[in-house]
Amino acid sequence: MPRKCLVEKVEHRELDSYDLITVLGLLKEHDWHQVWRRYSPGGAPGRIDLRLSTDHFFLDMCVQSLPSLALSAKYLASPHMMQALIRRILCDHRHSLILQKMRNYDFPISDENQLDLSCSMGTISVDLMVIRNSTALEEIPKKYGNSRVEQEEQRPLDHYDLVSILYLAQQNLTNRIIERYVPVEVLEKGAEDELIVRFPSLAGNYLVEFFFKRIKNDQPCQIPPRGNVSTATMHQVVRRIFAGHNPELVSRELTDKGILIDHEEVQQEFTLARILNDNYIELKFKHL
Numbered sequence: 001m002p003r004k005c006l007v008e009k010v011e012h013r014e015l016d017s018y019d020l021i022t023v024l025g026l027l028k029e030h031d032w033h034q035v036w037r038r039y040s041p042g043g044a045p046g047r048i049d050l051r052l053s054t055d056h057f058f059l060d061m062c063v064q065s066l067p068s069l070a071l072s073a074k075y076l077a078s079p080h081m082m083q084a085l086i087r088r089i090l091c092d093h094r095h096s097l098i099l100q101k102m103r104n105y106d107f108p109i110s111d112e113n114q115l116d117l118s119c120s121m122g123t124i125s126v127d128l129m130v131i132r133n134s135t136a137l138e139e140i141p142k143k144y145g146n147s148r149v150e151q152e153e154q155r156p157l158d159h160y161d162l163v164s165i166l167y168l169a170q171q172n173l174t175n176r177i178i179e180r181y182v183p184v185e186v187l188e189k190g191a192e193d194e195l196i197v198r199f200p201s202l203a204g205n206y207l208v209e210f211f212f213k214r215i216k217n218d219q220p221c222q223i224p225p226r227g228n229v230s231t232a233t234m235h236q237v238v239r240r241i242f243a244g245h246n247p248e249l250v251s252r253e254l255t256d257k258g259i260l261i262d263h264e265e266v267q268q269e270f271t272l273a274r275i276l277n278d279n280y281i282e283l284k285f286k287h288l
Contacts, residue, residue: 003041005048011249015039017090018243020050020061024079024086027063027121035063035124056136057089060129068123075125077117081105082128085117090242091160094139095132097153146183147197157181157199159242162210165197165281166231172277174214181212203242209284221280223273226259233257234272234283241285 008015019039026035032045039048045065052059061082088098099112109115115130141154150157161181168177179187181197197212215221229237233253240250247266254261261270269286 005039005041006043007038011245013245013249015050016243017052017086018239018245020052020059020086021083021239023048023050023061023063024083024126027124027126028079030121032122032124036065039063052086054089055092056095056133058131058133059086059089060131062127064125064127066120066123066125074118075120076107077119077126077128079119079121079126081107082117082119082126085115085128085130087160087163089130091158093153093155093160094141095136096138097155145199146185147181148184149180151184158201159203159208159238161199162201162208162238162283163235165210165212166235169212169276169279169281170231174277174279177212177279178214203238203285204244205288206241207286207288208238208241209286211280211282211284213280215275215278215280221275223275223280223282226261227270227272229254229257229259229272229274231274231276231281233259234274234281237272237285238283 005015007019023035023039026032026038035048036045037043039050040046047065048063050061050063052061085098085102088101095112099109102109102115107117113132113134115128117128117130119126144150144154144156147157149161165177165181168174177197178195182190182195186194192214195214197210199210201208201210236253237250240253247263250266251261251263259272266285267287269284271282271284273280273282275281
């Protein structure tokens with residue numbers, strides 16, 4: 001039986017989609033130490049294998065420590081590209097849309113049912129193989145909503161967009177959020193206080209109500225007394241809930257940051273909010 005890594009031992013669970021995204025995030029931050037400490041069975045540099053199966057895809061990600069700087073023509077991808085691909089697969093986006101987005105990155109595709117991505121960060125290499133069930137049916141594109149993303153990608157807003165907006169808010173790219181996610185007719189004719197983004201999405205056994213609005217610093221804005229968290233913590237909580245983690249792990253994620261929301265509340269409903277770069281962001285979680 002393979003030895004367990006620190007995360008498996010401490011959290012008493014199997015590795016899942018949360019961990020694929022986490023490892024890639026640590027690599028983006030060049031935090032090699034935490035990658036090996038958390039996910040290498042011995043806690044030392046070596047090799048980590050992460051696998052994930054969905055209804056239509058099988059993913060196999062291998063992280064390896066190399067003896068020298070990784071320089072190869074095969075390293076065409078990036079951790080960010082891999083994260084985006086994994087999120088689209090988890091949200092069951094149309095395969096044709098996924099392929100289109102990959103081609104927009106100028107990523108070569110020789111087999112539409114198998115994508116092989118590789119990237120290197122210093123002396124660490126990552127190989128991600130994505131295999132699609134060739135018998136999976138392709139959803140017929142439909143018209144959803146009135147935002148630019150919904151119109152261009154012909155899908156409803158979901159967990160993928162929630163995470164994207166959190167990333168954009170961290171980078172102070174408010175205008176890009178508004179251009180992509182506010183309904184087009186509101187962009188053209190609406191007043192400033194109508195430029196809001198609001199949509200529901202499913203994450204595991206939860207309904208997440210997302211709300212975003214640009215605010216002015218000279219106007220007071222009320223936030224939940226126990227819910228003022230960073231967007232990074234919001235992201236962690238959403239990913240744990242999406243992966244179906246035990247409510248105690250979600251509660252621990254919050255209490256570690258000083259937000260005292262116990263696991264009983266997590267099992268029912270709770271709210272997280274953040275004022276960041278003149279933006280108000282709110283997530284309401286309700287267990288279904």
